[in-house]
Amino acid sequence: MPEPARNGEFALIAALRRRLGAASLPGEVHSGDDTAVLLPPASPLLFATDVAVERVHFDLAFSSPADAGWKVAVANLSDVAAMGGRPTHVVAGVAGRGTRLLEEVFEGLLEACRAYETALVGGDLSHSEQLFLSVAILGQAPPSGAVLRSGGRPGDELYCTGPLGAAAAGLSRLRQDGRATGRLVEAFLRPRARVREGSLAARLGASAMIDISDGLAQDLSHLTAASGVGAELEGVPVAEGASEQEALSGGEDYELLFSVAPGTDVEQAFAREALAPPVRIGRLVAEPARLSLRGEPLEPRGYSHGFG
Protein backbone atom coordinates (compact mmCIF):
# COMPACT_ATOMS: atom_id res chain seq x y z
CA MET A 1 0.00 0.00 0.00
CA PRO A 2 2.71 2.54 -0.89
CA GLU A 3 1.56 6.11 -1.09
CA PRO A 4 2.02 7.78 -4.44
CA ALA A 5 5.62 8.83 -4.84
CA ARG A 6 5.88 12.58 -4.92
CA ASN A 7 7.85 14.37 -7.58
CA GLY A 8 10.50 15.30 -5.03
CA GLU A 9 11.02 11.67 -4.19
CA PHE A 10 11.41 10.70 -7.85
CA ALA A 11 13.86 13.58 -8.29
CA LEU A 12 15.91 12.38 -5.30
CA ILE A 13 15.95 8.84 -6.66
CA ALA A 14 17.18 10.14 -10.02
CA ALA A 15 19.81 12.32 -8.34
CA LEU A 16 21.04 9.41 -6.22
CA ARG A 17 21.24 7.18 -9.27
CA ARG A 18 23.37 9.79 -11.04
CA ARG A 19 25.63 10.18 -8.00
CA LEU A 20 26.09 6.46 -7.55
CA GLY A 21 27.11 6.26 -11.18
CA ALA A 22 27.88 3.22 -13.22
CA ALA A 23 29.52 0.10 -11.91
CA SER A 24 33.30 0.19 -12.20
CA LEU A 25 33.78 -3.46 -13.14
CA PRO A 26 32.67 -4.86 -16.51
CA GLY A 27 29.73 -7.20 -16.01
CA GLU A 28 28.55 -5.42 -12.85
CA VAL A 29 25.35 -3.40 -12.57
CA HIS A 30 24.87 -1.14 -9.58
CA SER A 31 21.80 1.04 -9.10
CA GLY A 32 18.97 1.20 -11.61
CA ASP A 33 17.66 -2.36 -11.90
CA ASP A 34 15.67 -4.71 -9.66
CA THR A 35 18.91 -5.74 -7.94
CA ALA A 36 22.59 -4.92 -8.23
CA VAL A 37 24.65 -7.53 -10.13
CA LEU A 38 28.10 -8.14 -8.67
CA LEU A 39 30.94 -10.34 -9.88
CA PRO A 40 31.36 -13.43 -7.72
CA PRO A 41 34.18 -13.07 -5.19
CA ALA A 42 36.94 -15.65 -4.79
CA SER A 43 36.78 -15.72 -0.98
CA PRO A 44 33.84 -16.32 1.36
CA LEU A 45 31.28 -13.56 1.67
CA LEU A 46 30.51 -11.58 4.80
CA PHE A 47 26.89 -10.35 5.08
CA ALA A 48 25.31 -8.28 7.86
CA THR A 49 22.80 -5.52 8.59
CA ASP A 50 22.41 -2.73 11.15
CA VAL A 51 19.55 -0.36 11.76
CA ALA A 52 19.45 3.06 13.40
CA VAL A 53 16.25 4.64 14.67
CA GLU A 54 15.65 8.28 15.59
CA ARG A 55 15.40 8.85 19.35
CA VAL A 56 16.77 5.34 19.99
CA HIS A 57 20.16 5.31 18.25
CA PHE A 58 20.50 9.01 17.49
CA ASP A 59 18.86 12.31 18.31
CA LEU A 60 18.60 15.00 15.64
CA ALA A 61 19.06 17.59 18.40
CA PHE A 62 22.72 16.46 18.56
CA SER A 63 23.42 14.61 15.32
CA SER A 64 22.83 15.91 11.81
CA PRO A 65 21.03 13.58 9.39
CA ALA A 66 24.40 13.13 7.64
CA ASP A 67 25.99 12.14 10.97
CA ALA A 68 23.28 9.50 11.41
CA GLY A 69 23.93 8.21 7.89
CA TRP A 70 27.68 8.09 8.47
CA LYS A 71 27.24 6.27 11.76
CA VAL A 72 24.93 3.49 10.59
CA ALA A 73 27.32 2.86 7.69
CA VAL A 74 30.25 2.70 10.11
CA ALA A 75 28.37 0.26 12.36
CA ASN A 76 28.09 -2.06 9.36
CA LEU A 77 31.65 -1.47 8.15
CA SER A 78 32.83 -2.24 11.66
CA ASP A 79 31.04 -5.60 11.61
CA VAL A 80 33.03 -6.58 8.52
CA ALA A 81 36.23 -5.23 10.12
CA ALA A 82 35.58 -7.47 13.15
CA MET A 83 35.74 -10.53 10.88
CA GLY A 84 39.09 -9.35 9.47
CA GLY A 85 37.30 -8.70 6.18
CA ARG A 86 37.21 -6.07 3.49
CA PRO A 87 33.88 -4.28 2.95
CA THR A 88 32.86 -4.14 -0.70
CA HIS A 89 29.18 -3.19 -1.22
CA VAL A 90 26.27 -1.76 0.73
CA VAL A 91 22.56 -1.23 0.13
CA ALA A 92 20.58 1.24 2.24
CA GLY A 93 16.93 1.68 3.21
CA VAL A 94 15.97 5.07 4.60
CA ALA A 95 12.56 6.35 5.72
CA GLY A 96 11.92 9.84 6.99
CA ARG A 97 9.98 13.07 6.76
CA GLY A 98 10.56 14.52 3.33
CA THR A 99 13.18 14.32 0.64
CA ARG A 100 15.55 16.97 2.05
CA LEU A 101 16.06 14.86 5.18
CA LEU A 102 16.58 11.68 3.15
CA GLU A 103 19.07 13.49 0.91
CA GLU A 104 21.09 14.64 3.94
CA VAL A 105 21.13 11.10 5.36
CA PHE A 106 22.50 9.84 2.04
CA GLU A 107 25.23 12.51 2.10
CA GLY A 108 26.59 10.91 5.26
CA LEU A 109 26.13 7.36 3.98
CA LEU A 110 28.01 8.22 0.79
CA GLU A 111 30.80 9.96 2.72
CA ALA A 112 31.34 6.82 4.77
CA CYS A 113 31.24 4.61 1.68
CA ARG A 114 33.86 6.77 -0.02
CA ALA A 115 36.07 6.83 3.08
CA TYR A 116 36.07 3.03 3.19
CA GLU A 117 36.14 2.39 -0.58
CA THR A 118 32.79 0.62 -0.43
CA ALA A 119 30.19 0.97 -3.19
CA LEU A 120 26.57 1.93 -2.40
CA VAL A 121 24.84 -0.19 -5.02
CA GLY A 122 21.15 0.16 -4.26
CA GLY A 123 18.48 1.12 -1.82
CA ASP A 124 14.92 1.94 -1.00
CA LEU A 125 13.28 5.14 0.21
CA SER A 126 10.06 5.76 2.05
CA HIS A 127 8.16 8.39 3.92
CA SER A 128 7.90 7.87 7.70
CA GLU A 129 7.31 10.02 10.76
CA GLN A 130 10.26 8.62 12.71
CA LEU A 131 13.59 8.64 10.83
CA PHE A 132 14.78 5.11 10.22
CA LEU A 133 18.01 3.95 8.59
CA SER A 134 19.04 0.45 7.61
CA VAL A 135 22.23 -0.62 5.89
CA ALA A 136 23.17 -4.10 4.73
CA ILE A 137 26.78 -4.78 3.89
CA LEU A 138 28.72 -7.32 1.87
CA GLY A 139 32.39 -7.97 2.41
CA GLN A 140 35.08 -10.46 1.58
CA ALA A 141 36.62 -12.66 4.23
CA PRO A 142 40.40 -12.49 4.62
CA PRO A 143 42.45 -15.19 2.83
CA SER A 144 43.12 -16.88 6.17
CA GLY A 145 39.37 -17.14 6.83
CA ALA A 146 36.93 -14.96 8.75
CA VAL A 147 37.90 -14.37 12.39
CA LEU A 148 34.94 -15.56 14.47
CA ARG A 149 34.08 -14.75 18.06
CA SER A 150 34.44 -18.39 18.95
CA GLY A 151 38.12 -19.19 18.39
CA GLY A 152 39.61 -17.77 21.60
CA ARG A 153 41.73 -20.18 23.70
CA PRO A 154 42.87 -19.97 27.30
CA GLY A 155 46.19 -18.18 27.46
CA ASP A 156 45.56 -16.03 24.39
CA GLU A 157 46.36 -12.38 24.93
CA LEU A 158 43.57 -9.80 24.60
CA TYR A 159 44.13 -6.61 22.64
CA CYS A 160 42.02 -3.57 21.99
CA THR A 161 42.80 -1.40 18.95
CA GLY A 162 42.54 1.84 20.94
CA PRO A 163 41.33 3.65 24.04
CA LEU A 164 37.62 3.48 24.86
CA GLY A 165 34.87 5.72 26.16
CA ALA A 166 35.38 8.71 23.86
CA ALA A 167 32.00 8.28 22.16
CA ALA A 168 30.14 7.99 25.49
CA ALA A 169 32.00 11.02 26.83
CA GLY A 170 31.15 12.92 23.65
CA LEU A 171 27.47 12.12 24.05
CA SER A 172 27.63 13.28 27.65
CA ARG A 173 29.14 16.62 26.47
CA LEU A 174 26.37 17.00 23.88
CA ARG A 175 23.68 16.32 26.46
CA GLN A 176 25.09 19.17 28.55
CA ASP A 177 25.51 21.47 25.55
CA GLY A 178 23.95 20.56 22.22
CA ARG A 179 26.53 22.71 20.42
CA ALA A 180 29.60 21.17 22.05
CA THR A 181 32.44 20.32 19.68
CA GLY A 182 35.85 18.73 19.92
CA ARG A 183 37.53 15.35 19.77
CA LEU A 184 35.08 13.50 22.05
CA VAL A 185 32.00 14.87 20.28
CA GLU A 186 33.61 13.93 16.94
CA ALA A 187 34.21 10.40 18.27
CA PHE A 188 30.49 10.14 19.05
CA LEU A 189 29.16 11.71 15.85
CA ARG A 190 31.67 10.36 13.33
CA PRO A 191 33.20 7.13 14.65
CA ARG A 192 35.69 5.24 12.50
CA ALA A 193 35.57 1.59 11.46
CA ARG A 194 38.89 -0.17 12.10
CA VAL A 195 39.03 -1.99 8.79
CA ARG A 196 42.82 -1.92 8.34
CA GLU A 197 43.32 -2.94 11.96
CA GLY A 198 40.93 -5.89 11.64
CA SER A 199 42.63 -7.05 8.47
CA LEU A 200 46.04 -6.93 10.17
CA ALA A 201 44.75 -8.77 13.25
CA ALA A 202 43.50 -11.54 10.92
CA ARG A 203 46.92 -11.74 9.26
CA LEU A 204 48.54 -11.98 12.72
CA GLY A 205 46.39 -15.05 13.38
CA ALA A 206 43.84 -13.50 15.75
CA SER A 207 41.92 -16.39 17.31
CA ALA A 208 38.73 -14.38 18.02
CA MET A 209 37.56 -10.83 17.33
CA ILE A 210 34.54 -8.58 17.93
CA ASP A 211 33.90 -4.88 17.50
CA ILE A 212 33.13 -2.87 20.61
CA SER A 213 29.77 -1.41 19.73
CA ASP A 214 27.94 -2.26 22.96
CA GLY A 215 30.67 -1.53 25.51
CA LEU A 216 33.85 -3.45 26.38
CA ALA A 217 32.30 -5.49 29.19
CA GLN A 218 29.31 -6.54 27.08
CA ASP A 219 31.27 -7.34 23.93
CA LEU A 220 34.00 -9.16 25.87
CA SER A 221 31.27 -11.33 27.36
CA HIS A 222 30.02 -12.16 23.83
CA LEU A 223 33.54 -13.17 22.75
CA THR A 224 34.23 -15.27 25.85
CA ALA A 225 30.80 -16.94 25.75
CA ALA A 226 31.27 -17.88 22.07
CA SER A 227 34.78 -19.19 22.80
CA GLY A 228 33.77 -21.02 26.00
CA VAL A 229 36.42 -19.25 28.05
CA GLY A 230 36.76 -16.49 30.65
CA ALA A 231 38.92 -13.37 30.67
CA GLU A 232 41.16 -11.55 33.12
CA LEU A 233 41.58 -7.87 32.33
CA GLU A 234 44.54 -6.07 33.85
CA GLY A 235 43.20 -2.67 32.92
CA VAL A 236 41.03 -0.76 30.53
CA PRO A 237 42.40 1.77 28.05
CA VAL A 238 40.43 4.94 28.80
CA ALA A 239 40.28 7.70 26.19
CA GLU A 240 41.47 11.12 27.38
CA GLY A 241 38.47 12.95 28.81
CA ALA A 242 36.42 9.79 29.38
CA SER A 243 35.81 7.84 32.60
CA GLU A 244 36.61 4.17 33.16
CA GLN A 245 32.86 3.53 33.41
CA GLU A 246 32.37 5.11 29.98
CA ALA A 247 35.21 2.96 28.64
CA LEU A 248 33.68 -0.22 30.10
CA SER A 249 30.06 0.23 29.12
CA GLY A 250 29.80 3.21 26.79
CA GLY A 251 29.77 1.43 23.46
CA GLU A 252 29.88 2.98 19.99
CA ASP A 253 33.65 3.40 19.97
CA TYR A 254 33.92 0.70 17.29
CA GLU A 255 37.42 -0.27 18.39
CA LEU A 256 38.16 -3.95 17.85
CA LEU A 257 38.77 -6.46 20.63
CA PHE A 258 40.81 -9.49 19.60
CA SER A 259 42.66 -12.43 21.09
CA VAL A 260 45.93 -13.75 19.76
CA ALA A 261 48.44 -16.46 20.73
CA PRO A 262 50.85 -15.32 23.45
CA GLY A 263 54.13 -13.97 22.14
CA THR A 264 52.69 -12.56 18.89
CA ASP A 265 54.43 -9.25 18.27
CA VAL A 266 51.25 -7.29 17.77
CA GLU A 267 52.63 -3.84 18.58
CA GLN A 268 55.47 -4.05 16.07
CA ALA A 269 53.22 -5.39 13.30
CA PHE A 270 50.81 -2.47 13.78
CA ALA A 271 53.73 -0.01 13.83
CA ARG A 272 55.06 -1.43 10.55
CA GLU A 273 51.72 -0.56 8.91
CA ALA A 274 51.69 2.88 10.56
CA LEU A 275 48.61 1.98 12.61
CA ALA A 276 48.12 3.24 16.17
CA PRO A 277 49.47 0.69 18.65
CA PRO A 278 46.83 -1.65 20.04
CA VAL A 279 46.64 -1.97 23.82
CA ARG A 280 47.17 -5.30 25.56
CA ILE A 281 44.42 -5.44 28.18
CA GLY A 282 44.59 -8.99 29.59
CA ARG A 283 44.22 -12.60 28.63
CA LEU A 284 41.72 -15.39 28.17
CA VAL A 285 41.43 -18.00 30.93
CA ALA A 286 39.96 -21.50 31.03
CA GLU A 287 37.01 -20.89 33.39
CA PRO A 288 33.97 -20.22 31.19
CA ALA A 289 32.12 -16.97 31.85
CA ARG A 290 34.63 -15.80 34.49
CA LEU A 291 35.31 -12.13 33.72
CA SER A 292 37.50 -10.05 35.99
CA LEU A 293 39.09 -6.61 36.00
CA ARG A 294 42.15 -6.19 38.25
CA GLY A 295 41.04 -9.29 40.16
CA GLU A 296 37.46 -8.07 40.77
CA PRO A 297 34.42 -9.62 39.03
CA LEU A 298 33.36 -7.70 35.93
CA GLU A 299 29.66 -7.46 35.11
CA PRO A 300 28.81 -7.64 31.42
CA ARG A 301 26.64 -4.57 31.16
CA GLY A 302 25.91 -2.68 27.99
CA TYR A 303 23.63 -2.44 25.05
CA SER A 304 22.68 -4.94 22.43
CA HIS A 305 20.01 -5.34 19.83
CA GLY A 306 21.59 -7.53 17.19
CA PHE A 307 21.18 -11.21 16.59
CA GLY A 308 23.39 -11.30 13.45
Added chain:
Amino acid sequence: MPEPARNGEFALIAALRRRLGAASLPGEVHSGDDTAVLLPPASPLLFATDVAVERVHFDLAFSSPADAGWKVAVANLSDVAAMGGRPTHVVAGVAGRGTRLLEEVFEGLLEACRAYETALVGGDLSHSEQLFLSVAILGQAPPSGAVLRSGGRPGDELYCTGPLGAAAAGLSRLRQDGRATGRLVEAFLRPRARVREGSLAARLGASAMIDISDGLAQDLSHLTAASGVGAELEGVPVAEGASEQEALSGGEDYELLFSVAPGTDVEQAFAREALAPPVRIGRLVAEPARLSLRGEPLEPRGYSHGFG
Protein backbone atom coordinates in the same frame (compact mmCIF):
# COMPACT_ATOMS: atom_id res chain seq x y z
CA MET B 1 22.92 5.92 21.83
CA PRO B 2 21.08 2.60 22.02
CA GLU B 3 18.79 2.25 24.95
CA PRO B 4 19.57 -0.59 27.31
CA ALA B 5 18.28 -3.81 25.83
CA ARG B 6 15.49 -5.18 27.93
CA ASN B 7 15.45 -8.76 29.05
CA GLY B 8 12.62 -9.50 26.63
CA GLU B 9 14.70 -8.26 23.76
CA PHE B 10 17.67 -10.41 24.73
CA ALA B 11 15.32 -13.38 25.07
CA LEU B 12 13.92 -12.75 21.59
CA ILE B 13 17.42 -12.50 20.14
CA ALA B 14 18.34 -15.80 21.78
CA ALA B 15 15.13 -17.45 20.56
CA LEU B 16 15.69 -16.20 17.02
CA ARG B 17 19.27 -17.47 17.06
CA ARG B 18 18.03 -20.90 18.11
CA ARG B 19 15.34 -20.90 15.42
CA LEU B 20 17.73 -19.83 12.68
CA GLY B 21 19.97 -22.70 13.70
CA ALA B 22 23.40 -23.56 12.41
CA ALA B 23 24.54 -23.06 8.84
CA SER B 24 23.87 -26.04 6.66
CA LEU B 25 27.08 -25.84 4.61
CA PRO B 26 30.51 -26.60 6.12
CA GLY B 27 32.53 -23.39 6.35
CA GLU B 28 29.43 -21.20 6.64
CA VAL B 29 28.39 -19.27 9.75
CA HIS B 30 24.91 -17.83 9.93
CA SER B 31 23.62 -15.93 12.95
CA GLY B 32 25.69 -15.40 16.07
CA ASP B 33 28.77 -13.48 14.94
CA ASP B 34 29.49 -9.95 13.72
CA THR B 35 28.50 -11.02 10.21
CA ALA B 36 27.34 -14.17 8.48
CA VAL B 37 30.05 -16.02 6.55
CA LEU B 38 28.86 -17.54 3.26
CA LEU B 39 30.69 -19.69 0.73
CA PRO B 40 31.53 -17.78 -2.43
CA PRO B 41 29.08 -18.49 -5.26
CA ALA B 42 30.19 -19.49 -8.75
CA SER B 43 27.86 -17.09 -10.56
CA PRO B 44 27.39 -13.33 -10.19
CA LEU B 45 25.67 -12.09 -7.06
CA LEU B 46 22.36 -10.27 -6.92
CA PHE B 47 21.99 -7.80 -4.03
CA ALA B 48 19.00 -5.60 -3.15
CA THR B 49 17.01 -4.15 -0.28
CA ASP B 50 13.39 -3.19 0.40
CA VAL B 51 11.81 -1.43 3.33
CA ALA B 52 8.23 -1.43 4.62
CA VAL B 53 6.89 1.20 6.97
CA GLU B 54 3.74 1.08 9.07
CA ARG B 55 0.95 3.33 7.72
CA VAL B 56 2.88 3.76 4.43
CA HIS B 57 3.32 0.22 3.12
CA PHE B 58 0.99 -1.62 5.47
CA ASP B 59 -1.65 -0.93 8.08
CA LEU B 60 -1.90 -3.14 11.16
CA ALA B 61 -5.68 -2.65 11.03
CA PHE B 62 -5.67 -4.92 7.95
CA SER B 63 -2.37 -6.80 8.00
CA SER B 64 -1.00 -8.84 10.87
CA PRO B 65 2.64 -8.21 11.82
CA ALA B 66 3.41 -11.63 10.27
CA ASP B 67 1.70 -10.53 7.02
CA ALA B 68 3.94 -7.43 6.97
CA GLY B 69 7.03 -9.61 7.53
CA TRP B 70 5.97 -12.03 4.77
CA LYS B 71 5.31 -9.19 2.35
CA VAL B 72 8.59 -7.31 2.75
CA ALA B 73 10.43 -10.61 2.28
CA VAL B 74 8.41 -11.32 -0.88
CA ALA B 75 9.18 -7.82 -2.22
CA ASN B 76 12.87 -8.70 -1.95
CA LEU B 77 12.47 -12.24 -3.28
CA SER B 78 10.57 -10.79 -6.22
CA ASP B 79 13.46 -8.45 -7.06
CA VAL B 80 15.75 -11.47 -7.38
CA ALA B 81 13.09 -13.32 -9.41
CA ALA B 82 12.95 -10.34 -11.78
CA MET B 83 16.64 -10.87 -12.62
CA GLY B 84 15.98 -14.55 -13.35
CA GLY B 85 17.96 -15.39 -10.21
CA ARG B 86 17.76 -17.73 -7.27
CA PRO B 87 17.44 -16.11 -3.82
CA THR B 88 19.86 -17.57 -1.29
CA HIS B 89 20.23 -15.43 1.86
CA VAL B 90 18.51 -12.55 3.61
CA VAL B 91 19.24 -10.31 6.59
CA ALA B 92 16.47 -8.34 8.28
CA GLY B 93 16.27 -5.21 10.40
CA VAL B 94 13.06 -4.70 12.35
CA ALA B 95 12.09 -1.89 14.71
CA GLY B 96 8.81 -1.73 16.59
CA ARG B 97 6.92 -1.41 19.84
CA GLY B 98 7.96 -4.31 22.03
CA THR B 99 9.27 -7.79 21.56
CA ARG B 100 5.92 -9.53 20.94
CA LEU B 101 5.39 -7.42 17.81
CA LEU B 102 8.95 -8.04 16.59
CA GLU B 103 8.51 -11.76 17.17
CA GLU B 104 5.33 -11.82 15.08
CA VAL B 105 7.05 -9.94 12.25
CA PHE B 106 9.81 -12.55 12.26
CA GLU B 107 7.24 -15.34 12.08
CA GLY B 108 6.15 -13.99 8.71
CA LEU B 109 9.70 -13.31 7.53
CA LEU B 110 10.71 -16.87 8.40
CA GLU B 111 7.61 -18.35 6.72
CA ALA B 112 8.53 -16.55 3.48
CA CYS B 113 12.18 -17.64 3.76
CA ARG B 114 11.12 -21.25 4.21
CA ALA B 115 8.65 -21.07 1.32
CA TYR B 116 11.41 -19.84 -1.00
CA GLU B 117 14.27 -21.94 0.44
CA THR B 118 16.17 -18.82 1.44
CA ALA B 119 18.19 -18.62 4.66
CA LEU B 120 17.69 -15.78 7.14
CA VAL B 121 21.31 -15.38 8.28
CA GLY B 122 21.30 -12.30 10.48
CA GLY B 123 19.56 -9.16 11.56
CA ASP B 124 19.17 -6.29 13.90
CA LEU B 125 16.33 -5.33 16.25
CA SER B 126 15.37 -2.03 17.77
CA HIS B 127 12.60 -0.32 19.62
CA SER B 128 10.63 2.29 17.63
CA GLU B 129 7.20 3.89 17.76
CA GLN B 130 6.41 3.27 14.08
CA LEU B 131 6.91 -0.32 12.91
CA PHE B 132 9.72 -0.50 10.35
CA LEU B 133 10.95 -3.51 8.41
CA SER B 134 13.96 -3.78 6.15
CA VAL B 135 15.21 -6.84 4.33
CA ALA B 136 18.34 -7.16 2.24
CA ILE B 137 18.65 -10.13 -0.06
CA LEU B 138 21.43 -12.00 -1.82
CA GLY B 139 20.82 -14.20 -4.80
CA GLN B 140 22.65 -15.92 -7.60
CA ALA B 141 22.29 -14.81 -11.19
CA PRO B 142 21.15 -17.46 -13.67
CA PRO B 143 23.88 -19.20 -15.72
CA SER B 144 22.86 -17.19 -18.79
CA GLY B 145 23.41 -13.93 -16.88
CA ALA B 146 21.04 -11.66 -14.97
CA VAL B 147 18.09 -10.39 -17.01
CA LEU B 148 18.25 -6.60 -16.85
CA ARG B 149 15.52 -4.07 -17.59
CA SER B 150 17.61 -2.66 -20.39
CA GLY B 151 17.80 -5.49 -22.95
CA GLY B 152 14.39 -5.13 -24.62
CA ARG B 153 14.41 -4.73 -28.42
CA PRO B 154 11.72 -3.47 -30.79
CA GLY B 155 9.60 -6.39 -31.92
CA ASP B 156 10.11 -8.42 -28.73
CA GLU B 157 6.90 -9.83 -27.34
CA LEU B 158 5.76 -8.76 -23.87
CA TYR B 159 4.51 -11.32 -21.39
CA CYS B 160 3.09 -11.06 -17.91
CA THR B 161 3.26 -14.14 -15.64
CA GLY B 162 -0.35 -13.75 -14.52
CA PRO B 163 -3.43 -11.57 -14.19
CA LEU B 164 -3.08 -8.27 -12.33
CA GLY B 165 -5.02 -6.15 -9.87
CA ALA B 166 -5.88 -8.80 -7.28
CA ALA B 167 -3.78 -7.16 -4.57
CA ALA B 168 -5.31 -3.73 -5.19
CA ALA B 169 -8.81 -5.23 -5.22
CA GLY B 170 -8.02 -7.09 -1.99
CA LEU B 171 -6.93 -3.88 -0.30
CA SER B 172 -10.12 -2.22 -1.50
CA ARG B 173 -12.15 -5.08 0.11
CA LEU B 174 -10.21 -4.67 3.37
CA ARG B 175 -10.83 -0.93 3.43
CA GLN B 176 -14.56 -1.60 3.21
CA ASP B 177 -14.44 -4.40 5.77
CA GLY B 178 -11.31 -4.94 7.86
CA ARG B 179 -12.29 -8.58 8.36
CA ALA B 180 -12.80 -9.43 4.69
CA THR B 181 -11.23 -12.67 3.55
CA GLY B 182 -10.89 -14.57 0.30
CA ARG B 183 -8.64 -14.89 -2.71
CA LEU B 184 -8.24 -11.14 -3.38
CA VAL B 185 -7.50 -10.33 0.25
CA GLU B 186 -5.00 -13.21 0.33
CA ALA B 187 -3.32 -11.79 -2.81
CA PHE B 188 -2.88 -8.47 -0.99
CA LEU B 189 -1.74 -9.88 2.37
CA ARG B 190 0.37 -12.81 1.19
CA PRO B 191 1.62 -12.18 -2.34
CA ARG B 192 3.90 -14.74 -4.00
CA ALA B 193 7.29 -14.13 -5.58
CA ARG B 194 7.52 -15.67 -9.07
CA VAL B 195 10.95 -17.18 -8.61
CA ARG B 196 10.42 -20.28 -10.77
CA GLU B 197 8.76 -18.19 -13.46
CA GLY B 198 11.64 -15.70 -13.53
CA SER B 199 14.19 -18.48 -13.76
CA LEU B 200 12.34 -20.04 -16.69
CA ALA B 201 11.99 -16.69 -18.48
CA ALA B 202 15.79 -16.29 -18.18
CA ARG B 203 16.30 -19.75 -19.68
CA LEU B 204 13.95 -18.83 -22.54
CA GLY B 205 16.24 -15.89 -23.32
CA ALA B 206 14.08 -13.08 -21.93
CA SER B 207 15.63 -9.82 -23.18
CA ALA B 208 14.33 -7.67 -20.30
CA MET B 209 12.38 -8.29 -17.11
CA ILE B 210 10.93 -6.37 -14.13
CA ASP B 211 8.60 -7.29 -11.32
CA ILE B 212 5.26 -5.51 -11.16
CA SER B 213 5.44 -3.99 -7.70
CA ASP B 214 4.37 -0.45 -8.62
CA GLY B 215 1.64 -1.18 -11.18
CA LEU B 216 1.89 -2.44 -14.78
CA ALA B 217 1.90 1.02 -16.38
CA GLN B 218 4.64 2.31 -14.04
CA ASP B 219 6.84 -0.77 -14.25
CA LEU B 220 6.41 -1.09 -18.01
CA SER B 221 7.63 2.51 -18.29
CA HIS B 222 10.75 1.57 -16.27
CA LEU B 223 11.47 -1.35 -18.59
CA THR B 224 10.92 0.63 -21.79
CA ALA B 225 12.92 3.64 -20.52
CA ALA B 226 15.87 1.39 -19.60
CA SER B 227 15.66 -0.37 -22.97
CA GLY B 228 15.19 2.83 -24.97
CA VAL B 229 12.01 1.54 -26.60
CA GLY B 230 8.26 1.97 -26.44
CA ALA B 231 5.47 -0.58 -26.01
CA GLU B 232 2.10 -1.34 -27.54
CA LEU B 233 -0.22 -3.26 -25.24
CA GLU B 234 -3.12 -5.11 -26.81
CA GLY B 235 -4.78 -5.74 -23.49
CA VAL B 236 -4.23 -6.13 -19.78
CA PRO B 237 -4.82 -9.40 -17.95
CA VAL B 238 -7.25 -8.47 -15.19
CA ALA B 239 -7.60 -10.76 -12.17
CA GLU B 240 -11.15 -11.98 -11.48
CA GLY B 241 -12.81 -9.47 -9.16
CA ALA B 242 -10.43 -6.63 -10.02
CA SER B 243 -10.91 -3.67 -12.37
CA GLU B 244 -8.69 -2.81 -15.31
CA GLN B 245 -7.60 0.33 -13.45
CA GLU B 246 -6.50 -1.83 -10.52
CA ALA B 247 -4.62 -4.07 -12.95
CA LEU B 248 -2.88 -1.10 -14.56
CA SER B 249 -1.85 0.87 -11.51
CA GLY B 250 -2.50 -1.21 -8.43
CA GLY B 251 0.93 -2.65 -7.85
CA GLU B 252 1.98 -5.26 -5.30
CA ASP B 253 0.90 -8.20 -7.45
CA TYR B 254 4.57 -9.17 -7.92
CA GLU B 255 3.87 -10.81 -11.25
CA LEU B 256 6.81 -10.56 -13.66
CA LEU B 257 6.77 -8.58 -16.90
CA PHE B 258 9.27 -9.77 -19.49
CA SER B 259 10.13 -9.34 -23.15
CA VAL B 260 11.29 -12.16 -25.36
CA ALA B 261 12.19 -12.61 -29.02
CA PRO B 262 9.11 -13.12 -31.24
CA GLY B 263 8.26 -16.75 -31.87
CA THR B 264 9.59 -18.06 -28.56
CA ASP B 265 7.20 -20.74 -27.40
CA VAL B 266 6.68 -19.28 -23.96
CA GLU B 267 3.31 -20.89 -23.18
CA GLN B 268 4.51 -24.41 -23.89
CA ALA B 269 7.73 -23.99 -21.91
CA PHE B 270 5.72 -22.82 -18.86
CA ALA B 271 3.29 -25.71 -19.29
CA ARG B 272 6.17 -28.21 -19.37
CA GLU B 273 7.24 -26.97 -15.92
CA ALA B 274 3.65 -27.04 -14.66
CA LEU B 275 3.63 -23.26 -14.25
CA ALA B 276 0.52 -21.18 -14.92
CA PRO B 277 0.54 -19.92 -18.49
CA PRO B 278 1.93 -16.40 -18.91
CA VAL B 279 -0.20 -13.91 -20.80
CA ARG B 280 1.06 -12.24 -23.97
CA ILE B 281 0.06 -8.58 -23.59
CA GLY B 282 1.76 -6.78 -26.48
CA ARG B 283 5.13 -5.97 -27.93
CA LEU B 284 8.01 -3.51 -27.77
CA VAL B 285 8.24 -0.85 -30.46
CA ALA B 286 11.07 1.38 -31.64
CA GLU B 287 9.70 4.77 -30.57
CA PRO B 288 11.22 5.53 -27.16
CA ALA B 289 8.76 6.28 -24.36
CA ARG B 290 5.70 5.64 -26.54
CA LEU B 291 3.33 3.54 -24.44
CA SER B 292 -0.10 2.62 -25.71
CA LEU B 293 -2.99 0.38 -24.70
CA ARG B 294 -5.37 -0.68 -27.51
CA GLY B 295 -4.03 2.24 -29.55
CA GLU B 296 -4.63 4.88 -26.86
CA PRO B 297 -1.76 6.58 -24.99
CA LEU B 298 -0.99 4.93 -21.65
CA GLU B 299 0.12 7.12 -18.76
CA PRO B 300 2.79 5.60 -16.53
CA ARG B 301 1.11 6.10 -13.20
CA GLY B 302 1.88 4.19 -10.09
CA TYR B 303 4.02 4.04 -7.01
CA SER B 304 7.75 3.93 -6.63
CA HIS B 305 10.23 4.49 -3.84
CA GLY B 306 13.25 2.44 -4.86
CA PHE B 307 16.44 3.50 -6.52
CA GLY B 308 18.06 0.05 -6.47
